[in-house]
Amino acid sequence: MRIAVVNRAAFLTRPEYRGLRVVAVLGLVIAWEALARTGRVPVLFLPSPLGVLAEGWEMLRSGELLGHLTASLQRLVLGFALGGAAGVVVGVAVGFFAAAEAVGTPLLAATFPIPKIALLPLLILWLGLGEPSKVAVIALGVFFPMAINTFTGVRQADPLLMRAAVAFGARRWSVIRKVILPSALPMIFAGLRLGAGTALLLLVAAEMIAVESGIGFLVLHAGNLMQTTKLMVGIVVLSLLGVLSHWGLGWLERLAIPWRASS
Amino acid sequence: MRVVVERVSKLYADRAGHTLRALDGIDLVVDAEEFVAVLGPSGCGKSTLLNLIAGLLAPSEGAIWLDGELSPGRAATAMVFQEFALFPWRTVQANVEFGLEEMGVAAAERARRARYQLDMTGLAGFETKYPHELSGGMRQRVGIARALAVGPAVLLMDEPFSALDAQTRQLMQEELLAIWERTRKTIVYVTHNIHEAVYMADRVVVLSRRPGRVLAEVKVELPRPRAEAMIAEPAFVHAVERIWSLIRDQAAQALRE
Numbered sequence: 034m035r036i037a038v039v040n041r042a043a044f045l046t047r048p049e050y051r052g053l054r055v056v057a058v059l060g061l062v063i064a065w066e067a068l069a070r071t072g073r074v075p076v077l078f079l080p081s082p083l084g085v086l087a088e089g090w091e092m093l094r095s096g097e098l099l100g101h102l103t104a105s106l107q108r109l110v111l112g113f114a115l116g117g118a119a120g121v122v123v124g125v126a127v128g129f130f131a132a133a134e135a136v137g138t139p140l141l142a143a144t145f146p147i148p149k150i151a152l153l154p155l156l157i158l159w160l161g162l163g164e165p166s167k168v169a170v171i172a173l174g175v176f177f178p179m180a181i182n183t184f185t186g187v188r189q190a191d192p193l194l195m196r197a198a199v200a201f202g203a204r205r206w207s208v209i210r211k212v213i214l215p216s217a218l219p220m221i222f223a224g225l226r227l228g229a230g231t232a233l234l235l236l237v238a239a240e241m242i243a244v245e246s247g248i249g250f251l252v253l254h255a256g257n258l259m260q261t262t263k264l265m266v267g268i269v270v271l272s273l274l275g276v277l278s279h280w281g282l283g284w285l286e287r288l289a290i291p292w293r294a295s296s
Numbered sequence: 297m298r299v300v301v302e303r304v305s306k307l308y309a310d311r312a313g314h315t316l317r318a319l320d321g322i323d324l325v326v327d328a329e330e331f332v333a334v335l336g337p338s339g340c341g342k343s344t345l346l347n348l349i350a351g352l353l354a355p356s357e358g359a360i361w362l363d364g365e366l367s368p369g370r371a372a373t374a375m376v377f378q379e380f381a382l383f384p385w386r387t388v389q390a391n392v393e394f395g396l397e398e399m400g401v402a403a404a405e406r407a408r409r410a411r412y413q414l415d416m417t418g419l420a421g422f423e424t425k426y427p428h429e430l431s432g433g434m435r436q437r438v439g440i441a442r443a444l445a446v447g448p449a450v451l452l453m454d455e456p457f458s459a460l461d462a463q464t465r466q467l468m469q470e471e472l473l474a475i476w477e478r479t480r481k482t483i484v485y486v487t488h489n490i491h492e493a494v495y496m497a498d499r500v501v502v503l504s505r506r507p508g509r510v511l512a513e514v515k516v517e518l519p520r521p522r523a524e525a526m527i528a529e530p531a532f533v534h535a536v537e538r539i540w541s542l543i544r545d546q547a548a549q550a551l552r553e
């Protein structure tokens with residue numbers, strides 16, 4: 034008897050289907066455009082993709098879009114940097130120093146579950162209606178995932194490597210800098226990704242209160258004036274911001290963690 | 297540099313809070329330029345003993361000191377780990393430079409000394425590789441180069457080749473012996489392999505099962521430099537048999553448990 038041996042695990046391999054990805058996105062846009070062109074749906078509810086594109090181009094040329102974008106990016110970058118840096122510092126401290134852990138763990142556990150958006154009115158009371166309260170709410174939103182992820186990353190640092198470092202003369206700060214931080218880096222980047230999502234959300238929320246600039250303002254204002262096409266431009270820009278930050282962080286991660294990139 | 301371990305005991309507290317005696321009253325002197333193997337079943341406290349000598353743990357009882365002159369720019373001890381313990385985020389070169397960095401050696405001098413050790417350990421051409429890109433044997437070479445780079449007076453080796461396949465282990469043993477012939481460091485070499493201990497060392501210190509006590513010290517009367525053919529010589533066979541008879545009961549007990 035002859036039994037042909039075939040690869041029975043073939044269905045477990047996952048081909049990449051690059052073409053399909055493009056088709057999925059294009060398909061959605063084309064279907065949307067087609068729907069808009071039938072004229073059955075009023076432009077007020079669903080402007081066509083081409084219409085949004087044209088409006089976006091117009092806003093770009095007039096400088097309106099750039100103004101909003103710069104205002105938003107400023108808040109985003111500043112909040113992200115402040116919250117991220119504070120999160121890493123607190124995460125390392127709580128993860129490494131026993132005293133900091135005793136103080137930090139209950140405080141973090143108590144404040145972490147608060148939806149940060151609920152703090153916005155409080156922050157406005159404290160810091161006023163201007164930029165500081167907007168930046169602060171974004172920083173807070175980024176701080177928590179960063180602190181918690183850094184803490185986890187620090188805790189996952191291999192005790193063997195720490196002992197090896199000490200065996201070769203490393204003191205406390207060397208161990209933190211040369212063993213604990215690089216060990217925690219993958220978790221820190223995971224925190225940055227989480228933080229990026231939260232930051233975008235809080236940005237839009239913050240820009241819906243008492244500002245005259247920013248993508249969030251653009252979306253809210255256009256909505257109030259029933260300028261749906263403009264509103265859509267704002268949403269598309271927000272989604273682009275999300276995608277770009279994702280790519281940018283991925284690129285930065287490969288740059289910062291070269292020992293993983295090649296594996 | 298001489299290593300003196302005097303009546304050292306080490307107690308650990310386990311998870312349940314019970315104290316566990318890992319080492320019990322260890323007396324051990326390793327002379328300058330001597331190659332001593334510490335042999336014992338797993339769990340008998342060999343790693344604990346090395347960590348104590350390296351100053352990575354404090355003895356619960358007794359004292360440990362190093363005797364001799366230490367020239368500047370050199371470390372007293374350096375360790376080679378069983379699991380290699382290389383820093384995955386550092387290239388081969390940067391791993392070897394680690395100890396020198398901590399000693400405050402200037403960058404150019406660091407690179408020079410690391411390069412020298414990389415040549416000595418057959419790692420030339422691998423400087424920019426990361427540990428995960430290397431085979432086990434290559435990784436342990438990096439571990440040895442990192443230890444030698446700080447010019448230690450005492451080299452502590454914790455089962456350095458036990459994670460390697462038999463052929464690689466044999467080659468690495470010979471390379472280590474060649475390095476020792478050249479540098480004549482004091483070496484404390486931990487192993488659970490009787491043949492390896494006898495083949496490498498001037499003297500084998502045999503530890504009992506936990507709590508680790510010194511059962512006996514067996515001098516190996518084989519000439520240097522050692523060669524593979526010596527494993528057939530009466531002195532080799534005698535030493536192996538003597539050690540085996542010492543620990544055979546212990547091993548049998550362990551099997552019954």
Ligand SMILES: Nc1ncnc2c1ncn2[C@@H]1O[C@H](COP(=O)(O)OP(=O)(O)O)[C@@H](O)[C@H]1O
Pocket residue numbers: 308309310316318336337338339340341342343344345506
């Ligand atoms: N940090 C520790 N806490 C508690 N027990 C430990 C610790 N380190 C080692 N031990 C125990 O001490 C004994 C000796 O361990 P070790 O020195 O690693 O032995 P060996 O290297 O000879 O295998 C073992 O029973 C081990 O479980």
Ligand SMILES: [Mg+2]
Pocket residue numbers: 342343344454455
């Ligand atoms: Mg061990």
